[in-house]
Amino acid sequence: MVPVTVSNVEKRFGNVVALKGVDLEIAPGELFFLLGPSGCGKTTLLRCLAGFYIPERGTIHFGKSDVTRLAPHKRNTGMMFQSYALWPHMTVAENVAFGLEQRHVNRKEKQARVEEALASVRMEKYASRKPNQLSGGQQQRVALARSLVIRPQCLFLDEPLSNLDAKLRMEMRQEIRRVCKEYNLTTIYVTHDQKEALSIADRMAILSEGEILQLGTPAGVYKRPKSAFVADFIGETNFIEGTVVRAGAGNILVKTLIGDLSGVAGDPEDSFTEGQQVTLSIRPECVKLDTYPVEENGFAGKIGESVYYGELAQYEFFSGEDFHLKVFELNPRYLNRVGQEGLYAYVDPDDVVVLSK
Numbered sequence: 001m002v003p004v005t006v007s008n009v010e011k012r013f014g015n016v017v018a019l020k021g022v023d024l025e026i027a028p029g030e031l032f033f034l035l036g037p038s039g040c041g042k043t044t045l046l047r048c049l050a051g052f053y054i055p056e057r058g059t060i061h062f063g064k065s066d067v068t069r070l071a072p073h074k075r076n077t078g079m080m081f082q083s084y085a086l087w088p089h090m091t092v093a094e095n096v097a098f099g100l101e102q103r104h105v106n107r108k109e110k111q112a113r114v115e116e117a118l119a120s121v122r123m124e125k126y127a128s129r130k131p132n133q134l135s136g137g138q139q140q141r142v143a144l145a146r147s148l149v150i151r152p153q154c155l156f157l158d159e160p161l162s163n164l165d166a167k168l169r170m171e172m173r174q175e176i177r178r179v180c181k182e183y184n185l186t187t188i189y190v191t192h193d194q195k196e197a198l199s200i201a202d203r204m205a206i207l208s209e210g211e212i213l214q215l216g217t218p219a220g221v222y223k224r225p226k227s228a229f230v231a232d233f234i235g236e237t238n239f240i241e242g243t244v245v246r247a248g249a250g251n252i253l254v255k256t257l258i259g260d261l262s263g264v265a266g267d268p269e270d271s272f273t274e275g276q277q278v279t280l281s282i283r284p285e286c287v288k289l290d291t292y293p294v295e296e297n298g299f300a301g302k303i304g305e306s307v308y309y310g311e312l313a314q315y316e317f318f319s320g321e322d323f324h325l326k327v328f329e330l331n332p333r334y335l336n337r338v339g340q341e342g343l344y345a346y347v348d349p350d351d352v353v354v355l356s357k
């Protein structure tokens, strides 16, 4: 269990600067996610950590040791990719034992460690099967056991669940978290799946064009995006343009085309001034519907289009001529009011995030 420290890491491919001086401190035993749009540098950073790329600038430390230029096999790290590449001719146990054979671990210890790794992913009963006799999720568990058996000091996961169907993915992500915490592993996980990150991460970093835009806990990043980019990238949101009318510390009043709305700064370090142009970010599930006007942060309108998803409905709530907000209603009750005039919507000031431009 070691901390991972990335200091000012820059990685180039010809003219492309894939990482522009990244700084990152990952705590021992932390389950840390790298998120961002395609091409933002997630895989490049993971590959620098694993030793497949050497950065042009900056350093990487595992604990006190500088591993920036150390070969991958000397880093004592486990790695699991999207294509988990089990050897088809070997049994489950042989696949898991493979890394130990390369490390010349004696037979007795090898057997004990393979059993322990298989038990930790609940696959001990399948030790003598071949990979093609397993489901996708079971193969993924074996791949996880294979990276755990060498007792890595860090675990790197690159889209490990993207080959699985939605239900298995949900099951396996909890499983990965359980195993990482059981082994107290410092784990760095790259994914496109925001739900995967939001549901199991201790903390996460949002990257764009080789830079970290925001770092924080899932709830911290989701509730308080510091920029329109992050607000838009994580989850869904409504943006409303406005002008600051009153700039208080925790409560900023903004004039918008649906009325004055009070909100809070996305970035606590931002300070606002009267007359400043800002963007408000309001998550669709934060807009509440009602049949009576609500004074603070309320506005009148009607429901336009609606889509029913079972547990929730998605509405277009029109306020004014052609402005609408996307609204999610859990356990939908307003479906029978689609098109009806005289409805009201309101949003708690704590859910109105003020972003400077």
Ligand SMILES: Nc1ncnc2c1ncn2[C@@H]1O[C@H](COP(=O)(O)OP(=O)(O)OP(=O)(O)O)[C@@H](O)[C@H]1O
Residues within 6 Å of the ligand: 013, 016, 017, 018, 036, 037, 038, 039, 040, 041, 042, 043, 044, 045
């Ligand atoms: N071997 C390479 N040679 C040249 N350019 C590369 C190479 N690997 C990555 N890049 C470039 O570096 C940038 C970052 O790529 P990277 O693979 O790290 O992105 P990513 O965030 O992992 O994307 P994705 O989500 O699509 O996997 C991209 O512009 C990419 O085209």
